[in-house]
Amino acid sequence: MSKAVSALQGAVYQGYVEVREVGLVGMITLRGDLSSAKMKKAVKDACGVDLPGQREIAVAGDKGAAWMSPDELLLMVPYEGVGDALAAIEAALSGEHFLAVNVSDARAVFQVQGKAAREIIAKLCPVDMAPGAFEPGMIRRTRMAQIAAAFWMVDAETIRVVCFRSVAEYAFNLLKDAAEPGGETGLFA
Amino acid sequence: MSTRLATGGRLVNKAHAMEFAFNGKRLKGFEGDTLASALLANDQMLVGRSFKYHRPRGIVASGGEEPNGLVNMGRGETFEPNQRVTTTELFDGLEATSQNHWPSLEFDVGAVNAKLSRFLPAGFYYKMFIHPRPLWKHVYEPFIRQSAGLGKAPKDKDGDKYEHLYAFFDVVVIGGGVAGLMAARAAGASGAKVLLMEQTAVWGGRTPVDGPLYDATVNDGPVDKFVDELLAELGEMSNVTMRLRMMGAGVYDHGYLLGYERVNDHKPKAKGPRHRLWRIRAGRIVTATGAIERPLSFAGNDVPGVMLASAVRDYVVNYGVSVGDRTVVVTNNDDAYLTALALKAAGLDVPAIIDARAAGAGALAEKAKAAGIRVETGKGIASVKGGKRVTGVGICAQAGEGAVTEEIACDAVAMSGGWSPVVHLWSHCGGKLLWDETQAMFRPDPEKAPTGAAGEAFVSTAGTASGEMELGAVLADAEDAGRAAAKAVGKTPKKAEKPKAEGVQSNVIQPIWMMPQGANVKLRMKSWLDYQNDVKVSDVQLAAREGYESVEHAKRYTTLGMATDQGKLSNINGLAILSDALNQPIPQTGTTTFRPPYTPISMASIAGEARGEIFQPLRKTPMHDWHEANGAYWEPVGHWRRPYTFRQSPGEEIGAAVKREINQTRGSLGLLDASTLGKLIVKGPDAGRFLDMLYTNMMSTLKPGRCRYGLMCNENGFLMDDGVVARLDEDTFLCHTTTGGADSIHAHMEEWLQTEWWDWKVYVANVTEQYAQIGVVGPNARKTLEKLTDADLSAEALPFMAWQDIEFGDVKARVFRISFSGELSYEIAVPASQGRAFWDQLLEAGKEFGVMPYGTEALHVMRAEKGFIMIGDETDGTVIPQDLGMDWAISKKKDDYIGKRAQQRSHMADPERWQLVGLQTVDGSVLPDGAYCVAEGDNANGQRNVQGRVTSTYYSPTLDRGIAMGLVKHGPDRMGEVIEFAKVDGTTVPTKIVSAVFYDPEGEKQNV
Secondary structure: OOOOOOOOOOOEEEOOOEEEEOOOOEEEEEEOOOOOHHHHHHHHHHHOOOOOOOOEEEEEOOEEEEEEEOOEEEEEEOHHHHHHHHHHHHHHOOOOOOEEEEOHHHEEEEEEEOOOHHHHHHOOOOOOOOOOOOOOOEEEEEEEOOEEEEEEEEEOOEEEEEEEHHHHHHHHHHHHHHOOOOOOOOOOO | OOEEOOOOOOOOEEEEEEEEEEOOEEEEEEEOOEHHHHHHHOOOOEEEEOOOOOOEEEOOOOOOOOOOOEEEEOOHHHOEEEEEHHHOEOOOOEEEEEOOOOEOOOOEHHHHHHHOHHHOOOOHHHHHOOOOHHHHHHHHHHHHHHHOOOOOOOOOOOOOOEEEEEEEEEEEEEOOEHHHHHHHHHHHHOOOOEEEEOOOOOOEOOHHHHHHHOOOEEOOEEHHHHHHHHHHHHHHOOOEEEEOOEEEEEEEHHHEEEEEEEOOOOOOOOOOOOEEEEEEEEEEEEEOOOEEEOOOOOEOOOOOOEEEHHHHHHHHHHHOEEOOOEEEEEEOOOHHHHHHHHHHHOOOEOOOEEEOOOOOOOHHHHHHHHOOOOEEEOEEEEEEEOOOOOOEEEEEEOOOOOOOOEEEEOOEEEEEOOEEEOOHHHHHOOOOEEEEOOOOEEEEOOOOOOEOOOOOEOEEEOHHHHOOOOHHHHHHHHHHHHHHHHHHOOOOOOOOOOOOEEOOOOOOOOOOOOOOOOOOHHHHOOEEEEOOOOEEHHHHHHHHHOOOOOHHHHHHHHOOOOOOOOOOOOHHHHHHHHHHHHOOOHHHHOOOOOOOOOOOOOHHHHHOOOOHHHOOOOEOOOOHHHHHHOOEEEEEEOOEEEEEEEOOOOOOOHHHHHHHHHHHHHHOOEEEEOOOOEEEEEEOOOHHHHHHHHEOOOOOOOOOOEEEEEEEEOOOOOEEEEEEEEEEEOOEEEEEEOOOHHHHHHHHHHHHHHHHOOOOOOEEEEOHHHEEEEEEEOOOHHHHHHOOOOOOOOOOOOOOOEEEEEEEOOEEEEEEOOOOOOOOEEEEEEEHHHHHHHHHHHHHHOHHHOOEEOOHHHHHHHHHHOOOOOOOOOOOOOOOHHHHOOHHHOOOOOOOOOOHHHHOOOOOOOOOOEEEEEEEEOOOOOOOOOOEEEEEEEOOOOOEEEEEEEEEEEEEOOOOEEEEEEEEEOHHHHOOOEEEEEOOOOOEEEEEEEOOOOOOOOOOOOOO
């Protein structure tokens, strides 16, 4: 069997927050006209959510859609469900100019969990992580130290981070370093 | 002598003694001490030697402006030079050593320089060491390097941890004195999100020290009660963040601000980062940075024991440390009287206050006299007695030339030349200054603040930093600054009553730039301006005489205001002397530029987390761990690590391993991890048209299921990338790029689509990392794959330059029949998550054929044997496809492609351009990489003429000889000719021009 494995196979670090590699997540890069009715239907059919607005993410259970740019979304579904989701998109957008491509294996996904989750990101990303400035439902594509990353909040103490698979180990070590006990900043306490 | 007093010391906890060592000597201090106060408590006045003359130097100040007290801290992995004793908090077990002396602090050989000081004037180095040139390198420079300089560079890796923190605030207030506290409260009360930072370990600034000495009250209560009330109020505000031990290091455009937090400097054994660099975006910055006291320029003002008056009283009041038993106070303003009063109150002797002003002080003079202190007005210090320690001063008339009228025995001198507001942060981003004639200071010009993108001011000042010197005015100004900042960020400030402050009134300062006013040259040569760099009044005057009229030039010529303290004590005095010498008003001379950081910050804090294993991202393919475990000898390729070769045993030679891999691949079967190749999906009705523009050859005619090699040029016609394009369906292409080109070519495509051809219907996605890509290469490649699938892999079903989706068990793969080695070859793309599993399967299936993975070097050699070009070897940004004989890949049918017009320019079409050929040494040796082909004669610079160069050169195991490619003038027309390539030893290698295709020119091996 050639079982599909994520880059770090679920590595975990327990610091003053917990850092965990989440494992494989089905992901589709979808580019097209985000204002079209067909696109809205495609997102709904594939992920069961409404098309997210600028810098937003819509989540429903284990599916979701995130705004990436004025003509790009990142759709998330269970890893095994990518084929079905792609088929649903192809059906909804037939005749349209669009691009939908499986990028599930090109990514690594991490979860940062704990009361101080916000400040872990604030140590690495030039983003205002203060309550009110960043809340569940928002997403940022940005820089995490020296790599590209995107993140959103699952709840007040849980943040998910996505980066490219090749730098998964660097990303994990960054988050781990930031979460080492003694580094508490209390910035958002 | 300096010592700890039995009483006093509001910041030290005498119940908690701490041990530390200075130059190996065990000493005792208390919790709350700075290293400076602890050293002084142990009579360690002498702390270092000066930069140039190695003069004995003692502590001068009590804060970040200290020029002399620089020490080496720690040892081994915590060693750090140039640490200021005045800003270093004492901790148990602290180890410090003094710098810049040999063999010892007490006896220093370099001090002979001081005896030669007459011969070491300003600009001495420039003047003396220009001629004769060789002496500089062999005599002067080693001597200067030995004798000059401050601390030594650390030898060990830094054992501490550092980090960054991104933070966003409406208003940031820098400075935690009363002004900063007031401004923060005013801004905070409006609801604005506020950060208040203070560089020391205590809030309140100077007011708790100075206030009681001039009977100050706020709202009829003592000043320290007022400070406590402010702190309590701020503590209640959830929108206000307060940080001690955090310095505003630099102000930059768009409200960007660096905050340097010294998290663990004072508790080095604690877990966590030592320093944290806050990278802040502020809506508005308020600098409440206070002021720095200026020294007076009199002869001998650098003798240990001469200190700033404010520092002397800081040590008494804050740390219960007396600098001396008998302290003479010398001043041109009222403030220094506070020092005399503080000393007297501590039971110490003040033989005299020497006030240069004829009128002397106001109410404070009366207080001093009432305390029994002798006050002399219109007087100055002509000279200081003593070498390593003050023993007395000679008094003279300030108006005269320095004739000593009286000598007063003393062991310390407290001097005050007035105050200079700390304008550094205001000035970093362009805030301008104005000269305040009355107060003799440069202060911020509120009309000329640093401005943001919309022309709005984004920095303002509060309190003494604005130039306010009276407590009432300081508090009022700070309240206004806090409210204005809140308003500027869209908040509504609350109305609040301004606190009522009272205290004794001061008489006006009299600017004194030289003491005495008519000091002769002998005195001026001993009147120090810059303690750290040994710049004296006479040096600045000499610079002016020699034509250094610009303050920036005079700074570089004399070194005034350079090094770690950046002239915090010396700048204003120095430019006043310069102005006087140039006979122009001070504002006309101006100041030198204030640049970040305010005081030095650790290099490691700038690096932040980027060290050790997270120094840089390291990109890993899905098979990386297998490579690591199987003898990979790594080669960095961008941020990737790719195996250069795999060593079967640790002792195997690199060259032998490469040779083994090539022979195995050409003879049977090799595997290549090609996952790093760029993979871009280009989709849309206009995708073909788009690729026709990007590639030099025609892509729109490619049939689905087929592959085509293509070249990509930039607008200047130069070749920048190549790779195989596969057409996936009518609308969709997959473009392979070089490893290094994946991101840049993706960006290149997006740029053209977004800026030029925005109306073309094309989308691009970078799927480089979605796939693990494995090259299965060699005569047994097909047989190996056939073991893993039932699909038809025959030449008829899957011919050369075709692709197919094929399932290998549960692995869904896309198989490209392309070859970069000249062998039968399949490149197989599988989901990255199954990459390692599929790699393992291939190794298993290939066992019977002796399968071996091969690295990038074998890849390079095999492509060179076939005459295939490599971007970055055959190209260097100045090479066009035509230079490489690749006209076949340039479509003649297309109207246009990126680079086409450029390639028609006369120089590009010049037949004299060097052309690609194969090169074969007559003796079979390997040509040196990059070697030039020599021609007859010399060029205008007397260099040998050249007619070509080597672009790739290898030992070919297949041919058992050196092979190379190179660009040679008229090369393709000179087949068979023997030309000479230069070696570094000056000899040349006879080399025959041949076809670049050394192996299987008909392509029979790959097309089977």
